[in-house]
Amino acid sequence: MSKQKTQLAERSPSETAADLAAAESTEHDAVTPAEPAQRTSPVRDVLLTLLSRGYLFIVALIVLAVGSQLSPFFLTSRNLVSVLITASVVSVLAVGQFFVIVTGGIDLSVGSVAALSSVVGALAMANGIPFVLASLLAIAMGAFIGLLNGLFIVFGGITPFIVTLAMMSAAQGLAYIVEGSRLVPVDNSSFLSAFTGKLGPIPAPVLIAAITMLVAAVVMAFRRFGRRLYALGGNPEAARLSGLPVKRDTAAAYAISGALAGLAGLMIAAQLTEGSAIVGSGYELNAIAAVVVGGASLFGGTGNPILAVLGGLIIATILNIMDILGIAAQSQLIVKGIVILLAVLFTSGALSRRLPQWFSALGRLASRGRTSSAAS
Amino acid sequence: MNRKRCTPAALTLGVVLSTTLLSACGSSGDASGSSDQPLIGFSVRYVAGNSWLSTLANGAVDAGKSMGYDVETADAQGNAQAQIQQMQTFINRGAAAIIIEPVGDQSVTAGIQAAKRAGVPVIVVNDQVTPELQTQVACNVHDDGQATAAQVGATTAAAAAARFGSTATINLYIQAIQPQELVTEQRENGFMDGWNKYFAEHPGPSTNRIPNNYGKALPDATLTAMRNVISGNPDINVIFNQTDVVYPAIEEALKGADLMAANGKSDVLIAGFDGGKDVVAAMADNPDFPVVADGLNQPATQAKYAVEEAIAALTKKPTGKCEGSPATRILPAVVVTPDTASQYVSDLAFAGAE
Structure with missing residues (x-):
């Protein structure tokens, strides 16, 4: 049963949706169908997906090798930990963004929701609420905003871009109002320890990002909900006609994105020891870039949260190398843009499909040239 | 109720709720009329x-x-x-x-x-x-941002010469606001004018400039920029932070790199600008606070x-x-030092003061 479902992402969207619906129906009927011999294990599916994006690992290795050659400070444990901590916030946001992008949607509100969460969490603690409750409050607030996004999209019939763009503005305005005239300092030592301390040698932000990524990967690969999101993103109409709970799953995806934005806001508040309405600016685009560089299609139905985090890490590492080398900010922006474009070219398959065509065209041109020169 | 009839009602309700919310929030500038x-x-x-x-x-x-x-x-x-x-x-x-x-x-x-x-x-x-x-x-x-920054630069140079000695090579980094922007350039030029003038009059240490990085006066962007710069320059000696708004990010980055103790003590000298309330108060109260000069623009x-x-x-x-x-x-240029900070804590309206 579960094996049957884990294979679905590798098939066409309509097949996927239909099979999922059939699988669910079968499950409800408590009938176990015969497993076809060729069906593979979920673990193998995940490994195959990761391997199919092997170029990302190769790119990561190249980046590490280049960085180590360019600066003796790059491949030090201190710097690598610094990169991981820096990338941790965007990684959490990228995982949330992945849940939305895999459905074919987009969430532009995550940066503002993170800012609002940092302010709400900081204010709650400043008013004596224990840090665990304050954190839960901030995350729940993020989830609620995400849920609102989802409800507007599925019941209002408004495109995700517009809904989340509007929510980005509204959440930012709300953050300013809640914050008041000055930043909200955070001095709760338990909170700071939980979000910036260490568990053994591992910094807390890195651990939080890693756990978030792994939980998301398990959900997407092994849980029915995750498989339905792939089906929904691959072909929403087929998913709907197959009886999958498309509206509920879409709203849930946005709620998860909002909740993770809330978590990211708490991580920012802890790192800066303040809640602030001005943080998180541009994080939504960084998270989207991470997901796209990680191989997900903005049209939905593909990708993997682990690769989304890897995509974010590659971008963060390249920016780190340029900062270490003292490359001007203007040039860094150009490099970042080129990295994203190249990644999308590879991801979409456009480059890999066309490169052989271009080479063969070049070959034909060369042979024509030789023929004409021989004739003359 | 069908969707076509529901939409105008929802829009009207939204407008009414928004208006009510906004009028309830109010602002300091709404007193006219x-x-x-x-x-x-x-x-x-x-x-x-x-x-x-x-x-x-x-x-x-x-x-x-x-x-x-x-x-x-x-x-x-x-x-x-x-x-x-x-x-x-x-x-x-x-x-x-x-x-x-x-x-x-x-x-x-x-x-x-x-x-x-x-x-x-x-x-x-x-x-x-x-x-x-x-x-x-x-x-x-x-x-006069440039003149104020020049005073900050000179004061910081004097502190650096005293701290690092006359034969040292001082690694100086400017945590800047925005590339190709007037205020950023004025503060950078002013700071370097004051710094260079001091060392022209008091020769000895040489200066190694670490290229600027930009944080757009945003704490999170500054934190990322600072972390990366410190990774590549762990022997950093002096930081000129162009706006106190992002001081917590500077502190966090230094602490993360073990260049600052929990109480704020650090071998790295810091100069600031904008007269942030918390920064000036810490200069007055904490003898280990690493900020040696701060430009006030009131x-x-x-x-x-x-x-x-x-x-x-x-x-x-x-x-x-x-x-x-x-x-x-x-406005006259005013620079606060740890020795003078206490007289500004209660007298000035700082950035962020309510």
Whole structure:
């Protein structure tokens, strides 16, 4: 049963949706169908997906090798930990963004929701609420905003871009109002320890990002909900006609994105020891870039949260190398843009499909040239 | 109920709720309308989210109130077109004068010219407009960022020479705000002028400049920039942080790299700017605090000067303090050191003060 479902992402969207619906129906009927011999294990599916994006690992290795050659400070444990901590916030946001992008949607509100969460969490603690409750409050607030996004999209019939763009503005305005005239300092030592301390040698932000990524990967690969999101993103109409709970799953995806934005806001508040309405600016685009560089299609139905985090890490590492080398900010922006474009070219398959065509065209041109020169 | 009938009802409900919410929230600048006092409009580049400019805006409202004028602020949210529109609205509402904290040096031309045509005097405060536009307004009020930064640079250089010795190579880094921007460049140039002048007069240490990185005055962006710079330059000695708004990010990055203790003590010297309340208070209270100099640009005082000049222009009674061509009133450069910080903690309206 579960094996049957884990294979679905590798098939066409309509097949996927239909099979999922059939699988669910079968499950409800408590009938176990015969497993076809060729069906593979979920673990193998995940490994195959990761391997199919092997170029990302190769790119990561190249980046590490280049960085180590360019600066003796790059491949030090201190710097690598610094990169991981820096990338941790965007990684959490990228995982949330992945849940939305895999459905074919987009969430532009995550940066503002993170800012609002940092302010709400900081204010709650400043008013004596224990840090665990304050954190839960901030995350729940993020989830609620995400849920609102989802409800507007599925019941209002408004495109995700517009809904989340509007929510980005509204959440930012709300953050300013809640914050008041000055930043909200955070001095709760338990909170700071939980979000910036260490568990053994591992910094807390890195651990939080890693756990978030792994939980998301398990959900997407092994849980029915995750498989339905792939089906929904691959072909929403087929998913709907197959009886999958498309509206509920879409709203849930946005709620998860909002909740993770809330978590990211708490991580920012802890790192800066303040809640602030001005943080998180541009994080939504960084998270989207991470997901796209990680191989997900903005049209939905593909990708993997682990690769989304890897995509974010590659971008963060390249920016780190340029900062270490003292490359001007203007040039860094150009490099970042080129990295994203190249990644999308590879991801979409456009480059890999066309490169052989271009080479063969070049070959034909060369042979024509030789023929004409021989004739003359 | 079908969706077509439901949508207008939902929209109406949304508008009503939004209006109710906004009117409940209110703002310091919403006092006009019912007031009999003459109106002075104040369009600010940003109010929401910028503690320094909020202090400037609130300072103008308070100064106006104490002088018998109604100062109404408008937040241009960094948008030049919005600022021009706000200026036009103030003119239409019969404002006696307009103060602007300009979004851009050239982009507010249309607004200034519209005010000129309507006979409404304009005061430019804090940031500057182009030399051509400066001649078209009643007064330009600002601090001398370059001169203040030069004092910060000289004071920091003296502290660095004392700390690192006369034969040291000092690794100096400027945590800058924005590339190719006037304030950033003024502060950088001023700081380096003061720094170089000090070492020209007191030769000995050599300086190694670590290339600038930019944090856009955003704490999270600054934290990332600082972390990366420190990774590549673990032997960093001196940091000039161009705005105290992001000081917590500087501190966090240094602590993360084990270059600062939990109590703030560090071998790295830090210089600051903007006179952040927390920074100046820590300079006064904590002998281990690493900030050795901080440039004050006194937003509330700038606001008071701007309102005074606006009233002088509309009553045609000059203060005698806005002089020259273009007419300019400059705040004196003030630098705080750990020795003098205590006298500024209670006297100044700092960025972020309520």
